[in-house]
Amino acid sequence: MSNPLADMEKPDVIFCIGTNMTECHPVAATRLKKAIAGGAKLIVADPRRIGLAEMSDLYLPLRVGSDVALLLGMAHVIAREGMIDHDFIENRTTDSDGFLEHLVEFTPAWAEEISGVPAKDIETAAKWYGESGKGAIYYTLGITEHICGVDNVQSLCNLALMTGNIGREGTGINPMRGQNNIQGAGDSGALPNNYPGFQSVMDPANQEKFKELYGREIDLDKGITKVTALDLCGNEIRAMLIDGENTLLSDPDRAHCEHALKSLDHLVVIDIFPTDTAELADVVLPATAFGETDGVCSNTERRVQRLRAAVPPPGQAQPDWWIICQLAQRLGLTGFDFEEPKAVFNELCSVSPIYAGLDWERIENSEYQWPVPHKDHPGTPRLHEEEFVNGRGIFSIVRYRDPAETISDDFPVWLTTGRRLQSYHTRTQTGRAQGIDYLLSEEALEVNPTDVEGWGLRDGGWCELSSVRGSVKVKVKSTNRSPRGTVFASFSFSDVPVNILTGSGYDPITETAELKVCPVRVEPIDAPQPGI
């Protein structure tokens, strides 16, 4: 997030797109609710009539995968109506002329044609955001999990840049991170293109620095993403070490994923439960869980916080850091003789400019948000206040593209996937917490009531959901949360592995999978016999 969570109570106009925040980041959503109670206007763009949509002042029900069109339409109105912040554009940005010219053809009427959102609502949304003193954008995977994920994010950046809604309290471009330490994993350099602290691996100076630090020359080329690695399993990739990820259930195209992992010569999985992925491993190493290990994590607002152990791990389970160190030492690698997590974190701080002002003791009270470039620095709750990291904000010329697969006679329905409040991801944890079943015991496909009738389905009955890649059987839930022609399921339940269906395409830059769009067919079936 460019801005701190506390800023969520400050905007005049809140624009939420592709985020089901009341279910996926409920505590952050409480802050938005306070802003709304204080008079802030809420615009929500989402294909589904989610909880946020019910709370909104303006709901934009766009067709899945049409975000770029909607956002171009909004940018067009902002430019046409002269709601652009000329001072900001002049002083803080570059490439605005070409961008403003580019916008001319993308009228709200054009955007309506593609997105299904009425042009007059696009006008209103643009005016509210464009005229706001403090306009803030919040998004999640509904923006990024598309073949045009980067285009979507850049479209949002364009809106913020043209209106100067960045670098100030109650504004910003704010992606909500989905996992407790997904930010920290990136901060720590577990990326194919970056060393710790987002230092590019393709910069010879960084290569030299890490050669010095690590005692080995590392490729000047960026590595491949996990998505590509899975494609290459059995060919280039022969051995894989996976820590704490149930790849088989969380990744798109399960059949492809299973085939990939099975074609490895060697798979080592570190986890706390025998997940479907661990079942495929040659070696499974038991790790400590939440509450059993000391460590550090970073949250969605870049706040670096301490994790603390309160109970001993079961049996012989060991902390992840210890396991990886042992493994490295057995391969004869040096620089892995750590005796405590504190020393590991302090090394991370010493090699990473964004953590340079931090160490294990300084983060005791969760005060710091990175970057913290030196010991006297107070941390950076708000990014881009004076200037952007690269100097000036760059407008991007973005065009609408259709999703990788679009609906057809064979697959006439849009499927979109996500999470639910009461379950987390593949339920390896929430599925094993007593009581959660009382609130959510099984998966159900959310279908609009008119479609339930039109497709010969029954509320509470069963259907077969098929895409070009496979099919799953799932119960039907009739609900107005789904618009006509679009259905929703979560990927939480292993008996309804919807990721058998997904995997139509990937963003060419980030290789993030288009998990939010998958054309499917929905057919009524009899209830499956138990055991099948």
Add this chain to the structure above:
Amino acid sequence: MKSPLPKETETITLDGEEVAFTEGETIYEISERHRKEIPTLCYDPRLEAFGGCRLCVVEVEGSRNPVASCTTKATSGMVVRTATDEIEKYRKTLLEMVTSENRELDVDSLRGYASQELTTLVNRYEARTGRFIGAQSGTSNSDDKNPFILRDYDLCISCYRCVRVCAEQEGDYAISVMNRGFHTQITTEFNGELRDSACTFCGQCVQTCPTGALADKKAMRAVDRPGEIEKTRTICPYCGVGCSIDLLTKEDRIVGIHPAMDGPANEGALCVKGQFAFDFVHHPDRLTTPLVRGEDGELHEASWDEALDRAAEGFRRANKKHGRHSVYGVASGRAPSEAAYLMQKFIRVGFGTNYIDNCSRA
């Protein structure tokens, strides 16, 4: 809205001492800053002041009756006395009346974060006198089968903190107040079970209840477990918001969760997962020993030495036979940063490649 800086310093006299205040501050807030220990039951600093319990009354010169300090804004020159004999007598009488209604005063602290507030005040004011005997209010909804929230309204004192936290903090408006006086009851729409209401089971009502009338059913399973309750500050293991929590442990078990009121990301708020879905940690499915695939194709228990040797050997062989670009590492977005840091270091030092990623792309 509080103005950022007062035009000129304004003061009140608080127990004989001249103290400054900011425009809009209440007498209670000023007193808090000066550690006056004014008793309250309906007060939660995160919520709009309510003025219902009247325990925070103070004497204000020129005012005919004692005033509720939580709802009275300070004005320049006010002379306030927070603990005169008469005020303390009022407070004791009020507490005697409150306690006359409740089935029990001593509840286990596992019921909730604020559950000891009434007990603590009753002890402080020696209000366990039984001076008032008579009607009792509240009817427990023990037939609500939900596994998380006990609705023991015999202990309810109608402070409405639960109703207010649900509305003001959560924005959910799942519970409300029905009837008046002794018949007052906290209820859901149509007086049904919580599951059928707008309740999201975030547990905020439980944690703000000052009497234990609303209680954490999961934590209460550990009431008879031996050992002292210890608290450990850490971060919730679920989404990326990074809510601060206090783990409640008894010896080697996590028995419950308290939201951290001073947590920077959550300021006391939690959701159903963070509040109640902690016990996966002690689930019998946990992996407790390394496993190695045997010749029979099955995974078998192994020693750490055996498993680590086997794991290392596989990477060594791949590297030797297929080159250093044949090994790939996937770091976790769920494990601490030390794990991700060492994973990338393992790949970069071990193989000289950038064949490393984390699970953020799917």
